[in-house]
Amino acid sequence: MRLTRMLSFGICVGVMLCSMSAYAATVRAICNVPAHLVMPLVQQNEPFHVFIKAGKGQWQPAEYELQDGRIIFHLQPAKLGGSDIMLLLNPPQDLDIYDNNPPALTGLKVDARQLPTESVVHLGVANRAPRLIRIGAVDAENALDLTSVSAKLDELAVREKNIRIESTEPSKATVSVRLRNVEYGRHRAIVSIPDASPQVNALQVVVAFDYVDTTNFLLAALADVKMRTDSCFSNYEILEPLNDGFKDLTGVHCQNDVSWASAEGPGDHWVEVTLPEPKTIKEVTVYWAYYSGAYHTSQKIEIQVPEDAGWRSIYSSPKEGHPVSRCTTFRFTPVKMDKFRVFQHSGGGAAGRPDLMWLAEIEAR
Ligand SMILES: [Ca+2]
Ligand SMILES: [Ca+2]
Incomplete structure (x- = not known):
């Protein structure tokens, strides 16, 4: 476990960062002028083994003084050759402090698929998103720091309960990461497995994939689909963008050539879709307008x-609304239909502009 605490020193330019681990203490100092670093000693158990290095330099024995229950280091960045200074106090005998190599990747499996042991893989385009990544790792010099294993999916941390670690010896482990459901589009998972060296060399495995729709019934190029809306924003009267297949908006431009918008005002807004023949449909995906770097995800x-003469709801948004994202898929018990509508309740638009419905594409499959 790596604990950190911040220290600041008036004579230093920058900050000092101190971290303690179970086996030893490391202190990181950013300083570009000579400085004294004074630390209290809880227990004075000489002899001390202290190493120092700057930047990418090599560890060397550090000089220190012991005085009244304190340990004092004289930091000389010019002499050390850098201002990013690290001190290592009493590393355990079996720790290879000169270790600069990340753990090696010994196996990579995604769901049932065994993949080449490469640290960056693209799974390709598929109509199913991967759910489980399994990684084998071994470090040649040190133990793995299994308490610092982490994973991200699309920049969002994977919860601890979805990361499982199996390890039979300190330098080896198998890490399994369960991925959450994702929307259609491009995604990237990154798993990081560090070693226990003071350099914290980490194996990083990147798994990228495109989760795509291959059975969209609404695509204009494939079917003569009719659309109708409750209203249109001024200069957004053309409905073709709603099923032209184009949905990679830049966020800068979002006119009627790439999106459709309802009138902006209180009241319900909707898009009615008529298929040329009945289809059994299990989900509808809406791609939201993307403007000024923000997706207009209706809530x-x-x-x-x-x-009969009205409409029956087969899907309703949850109370908490929808996470803001490029698209949202509404799933329901399959229904055979030749007509449906995407209905936005009065005031149910995106935060900031709740009386507007603004879309880039509708798909159904
Ligand atoms: Ca290593
Ligand atoms: Ca479109």
Whole structure:
């Protein structure tokens, strides 16, 4: 476990960062003028083994003084050859402090698929997103720091309960990462497995994939789909962008050539979709308008199908709304239909502009 605490020193330019681990203490100092670093000693158990290095330099024995229950280091960045200084106090005998190599990748499996042991893989394009990444790692010099194993999916940390570590000896482990459900689009998972050296060399494995739709019934190039809306924003009267297949918006430009918007005002907004023939449909995906770096993800949506003279809801947004993202898929018990509508409740648009419905594409499959 690496603990950190911040220290600041008036005579130093920058900050000092101190970290303690179970086996030893490391202190990191950013300083570009000569400085004294004074630390209290809880227990004075000489002899001390202290090493110092700067930047990418090599560890060397450090000089220190013991005085009244304190240990004093004289930091000389010019002499050490850098201002990013690290001190290592009493490293254990079996720690290879000169270790600059990350753990090696010994195996990589995604779901049931065994992959080449490469640290960056692209799984390709598939209509199913991967759920489980399994990584084998071994460090030649040191133990692995299994308490610092981490994973991210699309820059969001994977929860600890979804990371499982199996290890039979300190330098070897198998790390399994369970991925959450993702929306259609491009995704990237990164798993990081560090060694226990003071350099914290980490094996990083990147698994990228494209989760795509291959059975969209609404694509204009494939079917004569009709659309109708409750209203249109001024200069957003063309509905073709809603099923032209184009959904990679830049975030800078979001006119009617790439999106459709409802009138902006209180009241329900909707897009009615008519298929040329009935299809059994299990989900509708809406790609939201993307403008000024923000996705306009509506928060209160229903998917409705005709019933008698009115409409029946087959999907309703959860109370908490939807995470802001490029697209949202609304799933429901499959229904055979030739008509449905994406219905936004009054005030159920994106935060900031709740009376607007602004979309880039609708898909159904
Ligand atoms: Ca290593
Ligand atoms: Ca489009």
